[in-house]
Amino acid sequence: MNKRETVQGLMDSIQQGDFENAKTMLAEDFQFSGPVSAPIDAGAWLGMSKSLRTAFPDLNYHFKVIGTDGDVVRSTSQLSGTHNGSFDLTGMNMGVIPATNKAFSAKLEKTKVTVKDGRITLWIVEPTDGAGLKAILGQIGVKPTSR
Numbered sequence: 001m002n003k004r005e006t007v008q009g010l011m012d013s014i015q016q017g018d019f020e021n022a023k024t025m026l027a028e029d030f031q032f033s034g035p036v037s038a039p040i041d042a043g044a045w046l047g048m049s050k051s052l053r054t055a056f057p058d059l060n061y062h063f064k065v066i067g068t069d070g071d072v073v074r075s076t077s078q079l080s081g082t083h084n085g086s087f088d089l090t091g092m093n094m095g096v097i098p099a100t101n102k103a104f105s106a107k108l109e110k111t112k113v114t115v116k117d118g119r120i121t122l123w124i125v126e127p128t129d130g131a132g133l134k135a136i137l138g139q140i141g142v143k144p145t146s147r
Contacts (some may be wrong), residue, residue: 003115004065007073010120011063017053017067019046027119034111035132045123046093052089055097056081056104073113079131080105083140097142103138106131 001007006025013022026042033039040048052059059081067074081104087097107130114122125132137143 001072001118003068003070003071004145006074006115006118007113008063008065011061011075011077013057014049015063017050017058017060019050022046022049023087025120026119027116030119030123032119032125034109034123034127035134042139047091053075054085055083055087055099057084058082071116075111076108077111077125078106078108079136097137100140100142102140104136106135106139 010022010025013025014021023042023046026045028042030042030045031039032041032045036048059079060077062080063075064077065073083097083100083102083104085099087099089095090091090096107128108126109131110126111122112122112126113120129135
């Protein structure tokens with residue numbers, strides 16, 4: 001697979017809820033950063049992705065690869081879904097948020113994904129107003145407070 005196909009394959013696996021396959025595409029030193037307070041590793045990122053999938057069974061990433069520059073694949077995503085399941089945010093000290101049955105549609109986010117030796121090492125989401133967890137919580141009527 002080329003770099004574009006690797007990144008698309010990862011997102012296809014995440015979109016379909018195939019987290020075991022997604023894990024095989026991530027480097028041991030994988031880091032995800034952007035809409036989180038500090039970079040997180042593969043385990044935490046996959047856990048966050050699973051939690052999103054449980055909370056929003058119809059979650060759509062609207063993911064698109066838009067180009068490459070060396071090891072970096074540029075892409076966009078625009079998350080949308082309906083909060084029909086429990087949203088486990090205990091890792092963020094927010095507890096478990098019961099389903100609100102409200103829909104959300106976040107703004108388009110730009111991402112840069114680094115691929116080395118056939119595995120994804122770094123995923124950076126550029127900060128975007130109206131996107132990310134804060135926007136999702138706001139649209140489903142949840143105020144982000146610590147519990």
